Amino acid sequence: MTETEKLFNYRSGDVAKLLGISKSKVLDLVTKDKLKYEEQTEGQQYVFRPKNIEAYLKTLREKGKTEVRIISLLNIKGGVGKSSLVIFLATILRKMGFSVLVVDIDKQCNVTEFILGDKAPTSKQPYIKNIFRQDDLSIEEIIYRGRDGLDIIPANINLARIETVDLGDFTLFDDYVKENLLHKYDYVLIDNPTSLNDMVKAVLISTDYVIPAVIPARWSLDGFDFLEETINTLNRQYKMRRETMILGTICNMLTVKKSRKHMKKNEQALMMLKDSGEVPYDFETAVPNTTSYAQVIENEESILEANIETKYKKILVDLAFEIIERIHDIEKELRKKPA
Ligand SMILES: Nc1ncnc2c1ncn2[C@@H]1O[C@H](COP(=O)(O)OP(=O)(O)OP(=O)(O)O)[C@@H](O)[C@H]1O
Ligand SMILES: [Mg+2]
Numbered sequence: 001m002t003e004t005e006k007l008f009n010y011r012s013g014d015v016a017k018l019l020g021i022s023k024s025k026v027l028d029l030v031t032k033d034k035l036k037y038e039e040q041t042e043g044q045q046y047v048f049r050p051k052n053i054e055a056y057l058k059t060l061r062e063k064g065k066t067e068v069r070i071i072s073l074l075n076i077k078g079g080v081g082k083s084s085l086v087i088f089l090a091t092i093l094r095k096m097g098f099s100v101l102v103v104d105i106d107k108q109c110n111v112t113e114f115i116l117g118d119k120a121p122t123s124k125q126p127y128i129k130n131i132f133r134q135d136d137l138s139i140e141e142i143i144y145r146g147r148d149g150l151d152i153i154p155a156n157i158n159l160a161r162i163e164t165v166d167l168g169d170f171t172l173f174d175d176y177v178k179e180n181l182l183h184k185y186d187y188v189l190i191d192n193p194t195s196l197n198d199m200v201k202a203v204l205i206s207t208d209y210v211i212p213a214v215i216p217a218r219w220s221l222d223g224f225d226f227l228e229e230t231i232n233t234l235n236r237q238y239k240m241r242r243e244t245m246i247l248g249t250i251c252n253m254l255t256v257k258k259s260r261k262h263m264k265k266n267e268q269a270l271m272m273l274k275d276s277g278e279v280p281y282d283f284e285t286a287v288p289n290t291t292s293y294a295q296v297i298e299n300e301e302s303i304l305e306a307n308i309e310t311k312y313k314k315i316l317v318d319l320a321f322e323i324i325e326r327i328h329d330i331e332k333e334l335r336k337k338p339a
Contacts, residue, residue, distance in 0.1 A: 008095060010049070010050075011045055015052075017321060017328075019053070020324070027046075067182055069327055070187075070188045071190065072203065072207040073211050074190075074200070074211070075192075075213055076224070088296075091148045092316055093186075093189075099187075101152065101188045102115060102146075102151070102152040103128065104152065105159070105192055107160045112154035114297065117146075117300065120154055123156050126142045127153070128156075129159060129162055148304070162199070167202055170202045170205060170238065177206050205234050207244050210227075210244060211248060212227065214282075251282060251286040253287065285322055287316070
């Protein structure tokens, strides 16, 4: 087994975290043969693989027992790693056994080009704009299968043409989600442009969890208030399936290895962010600034197959785990509250 495969080798406790259930429930599912395992260790511990998780989740979705979680990587400040994080997290969630759809609403098409390469749509082929024009397209026509088992609703540079247009109806994306995606995917990850145009707002109202990224410099917080205000306003205006909330901020591009002086500066900046209370619920796992990540994007490689140190893959796996666990915690709380 490769070092990378080992990152996806699960014990009962890990499966409990991935599925948001207790460890005893995991063991119960195994006893009832609803959840298959790969092998048993000498110490009688079960070992699971992503395909086991995948098979179990598939049965849940088919019975309509799980609903998609829609996650938007969204910032007002650009260049902080949104597109890279969408690509990395989507790849890892998919590898873990989840069914994942990526949605690109950025005319720059970074994520589309990475996932689809030569298969990226021309302006004549279906892409995200068709959803906003209410074109009668089947789900197969607008969802493309890309690398690493990822599905994507792609973007095209011609989005620039409708980006500035008043949408009128903000619920078009939500209608599409309800009709087509609710029990088809476990996670939808959306890559956004840096503006809050009508299309972004339309997607935002059906987003469950917004994840902004920050880089450890004071100015990367610019626009954060505006983002929160916009979310609050949209929540008041539109009563959707769920309220949109900020799940947590990812601290990206943390410099850890350069000169001591530089490291200190970055760490201080990060501490300042945390202490300021302006960055809500940041994740424990910070993403370091490393050419390894930049190269993977630049070379259009799979993060899992790339020849980079395993520790860099592990950081992203840890981050994915943190995101999943936080979502499960929130959903547990929501279930307790009366509707
Ligand atoms: N952790 C990291 N370490 C090093 N380089 C990174 C890291 N994350 C992202 N980058 C690089 O930083 C640049 C910007 O990243 P990316 O395009 O993902 O940001 P973005 O927020 O989507 O930008 P935009 O606002 O233009 O959409 C890219 O060249 C990317 O390879
Ligand atoms: Mg981007």
